[in-house]
Amino acid sequence: MSKEEIIAELKNIITPYSEETIALQSIDDDTDFLKDLKINSANLVDIVLDIEDRFNIEIDNDSMAKMLTVKATVDIIENKRQGNAG
Amino acid sequence: MDNNRVVITGLGVCGPNATNVPDFVHALKNGISGITHQSDLEALGFSCQIAGKPPLTEDRIAQYFSSLELKNLNSTGIVYGVIAALDAWENAGLKLSDINEPDWDSGTIFGTGTSGIDKFRWAINKIDDMEIRKLGSSVVVQTMASGVSAFIAGKIGLGNQVSTNSSACATGVESILLAYDRIKSGRAKRMLAGSTSDSGPYIWGGFDAMKVCNYKHNDAPEKGSRPMSATASGFVPGSGAGALVLESLESALLRSAPIYAEVLGGDLNSGGQRGLGTMTAPNPVAVQRCIKKAIDNAGIRANEIEVINGHLTATTKDALEIENWKTALDTSKQKFPYINSIKGLIGHCISAAGSIETVASVLQLAEGFIFPNVNCEDLNPAIADLINESRIPQQLINKQFNYLAKASFGFGDVNACIILKKYNYE
Numbered sequence: 001m002s003k004e005e006i007i008a009e010l011k012n013i014i015t016p017y018s019e020e021t022i023a024l025q026s027i028d029d030d031t032d033f034l035k036d037l038k039i040n041s042a043n044l045v046d047i048v049l050d051i052e053d054r055f056n057i058e059i060d061n062d063s064m065a066k067m068l069t070v071k072a073t074v075d076i077i078e079n080k081r082q083g084n085a086g
Numbered sequence: 087m088d089n090n091r092v093v094i095t096g097l098g099v100c101g102p103n104a105t106n107v108p109d110f111v112h113a114l115k116n117g118i119s120g121i122t123h124q125s126d127l128e129a130l131g132f133s134c135q136i137a138g139k140p141p142l143t144e145d146r147i148a149q150y151f152s153s154l155e156l157k158n159l160n161s162t163g164i165v166y167g168v169i170a171a172l173d174a175w176e177n178a179g180l181k182l183s184d185i186n187e188p189d190w191d192s193g194t195i196f197g198t199g200t201s202g203i204d205k206f207r208w209a210i211n212k213i214d215d216m217e218i219r220k221l222g223s224s225v226v227v228q229t230m231a232s233g234v235s236a237f238i239a240g241k242i243g244l245g246n247q248v249s250t251n252s253s254a255c256a257t258g259v260e261s262i263l264l265a266y267d268r269i270k271s272g273r274a275k276r277m278l279a280g281s282t283s284d285s286g287p288y289i290w291g292g293f294d295a296m297k298v299c300n301y302k303h304n305d306a307p308e309k310g311s312r313p314m315s316a317t318a319s320g321f322v323p324g325s326g327a328g329a330l331v332l333e334s335l336e337s338a339l340l341r342s343a344p345i346y347a348e349v350l351g352g353d354l355n356s357g358g359q360r361g362l363g364t365m366t367a368p369n370p371v372a373v374q375r376c377i378k379k380a381i382d383n384a385g386i387r388a389n390e391i392e393v394i395n396g397h398l399t400a401t402t403k404d405a406l407e408i409e410n411w412k413t414a415l416d417t418s419k420q421k422f423p424y425i426n427s428i429k430g431l432i433g434h435c436i437s438a439a440g441s442i443e444t445v446a447s448v449l450q451l452a453e454g455f456i457f458p459n460v461n462c463e464d465l466n467p468a469i470a471d472l473i474n475e476s477r478i479p480q481q482l483i484n485k486q487f488n489y490l491a492k493a494s495f496g497f498g499d500v501n502a503c504i505i506l507k508k509y510n511y512e
Contacts, residue, residue, distance in 0.1 A: 016153055016157065017154060042223040043154075043223055045222055046157075046158075046222045046223050046224070049220060051217075055262050064500045083249050
């Protein structure tokens with residue numbers, strides 16, 4: 001799965017949690033979940049659970065704490081997927 | 087301290103036999119039952135396999151919750167409570183606040199016995215399966231007792247007191263009296279009062295095990311809930327929510343709101359589980375005292391009460407309740423007010439009973455009717471000894487009247503009685 005494909009999937013997962021339609025349209029590496037997408041911080045754990053289901057990975061607490069931007073999240077997803085493949 | 091008059095300006099109901107107010111009036115007048123056979127209760131080996139559950143479609147629920155809220159929503163009590171509450175708010179001609187400022191003058195006291203019992207079960211199973219991290223963020227807000235008032239307050243933007251009360255089957259009437267006090271004393275202009283109760287085997291199971299539910303009518307659900315009947319043999323569990331917008335008379339008149347009725351007063355007490363009172367049985371001295379104090383608090387005389395909406399759950403205790411009313415009102419067999427119980431149609435909605443039944447009471451006052459009792463064609467002879475049969479209408483009576491008393495009694499030996507008056511525009 002390419003990085004672009006991961007971002008596209010991520011966008012699908014995040015969409016129900018954000019009402020910032022314009023920011024969602026222009027989602028990129030630098031998009032911040034709390035500042036740009038105004039996601040309720042309590043929902044970050046739900047997004048992580050959805051990501052785990054979709055990508056069939058398990059995300060540890062330390063990684064979870066870093067998942068505040070699209071870039072950090074994609075990095076962690078790629079990392080864990082490689083871990084699974086290896 | 088202020089001493090505001092308090093009126094009711096909005097009603098909402100999500101009950102087993104109707105999920106909006108116009109349908110509810112129709113069901114009350116025509117004796118339409120909401121008791122149905124429950125296949126899940128049968129499959130689980132319940133003694134009582136019939137119950138009352140609000141018939142809601144997914145489309146209806148989606149009108150009240152965002153798609154994100156619906157994603158993990160598994161709390162029937164919160165669904166019923168939010169539907170009844172938002173309907174009552176709209177019925178009162180009030181809007182959901184879309185500005186950033188909360189409505190500091192409006193609050194809610196919305197009661198429940200438990201919250202999100204299905205969600206709680208799901209969470210417990212996850213934890214026991216070593217999957218605690220899978221709980222996500224939705225467990226706490228759906229299983230905290232105050233979940234229902236929190237959901238309601240957030241949707242409307244309430245900025246006054248936001249709280250959930252709990253006093254078993256007295257919860258609904260208690261919520262209204264607590265809201266009444268807050269407006270009367272001038273600390274709020276409007277309060278959304280009401281209560282809700284979850285449905286399903288995990289809320290009803292404990293009652294089934296106590297053998298307090300009727301297990302003799304599994305093949306005839308609509309005949310199962312039999313208040314005041316000689317063949318009353320236990321209550322039929324129900325669920326749902328009722329909601330009322332209470333408002334200072336001044337505020338209601340200022341915005342030309344329709345006024346359904348006035349809350350004159352009421353009383354809350356307990357028998358202390360002393361005398362004949364226990365955890366599960368009412369102390370008659372306390373019940374009578376609660377009714378008398380409510381009438382005193384309302385500033386009327388006992389003989390002015392024209393209609394009683396009883397607790398009357400359809401157990402052998404129904405006759406004792408009638409005796410308590412008769413003693414408290416110091417009245418005779420002939421002069422006893424009309425009395426009815428809606429539980430014949432919807433069962434005992436537990437923590438939601440008092441609010442759904444008060445909505446029914448207010449509608450009777452406002453529209454001038456006394457709804458018929460069902461399933462008591464074989465009147466309990468112990469009740470017939472106490473009051474004239476004509477006091478227990480089995481046909482709809484169309485009649486304007488002014489004063490109604492409504493009471494609910496709950497486990498823990500707790501009592502609540504409220505006195506309502508028809509509002510006559512001055």
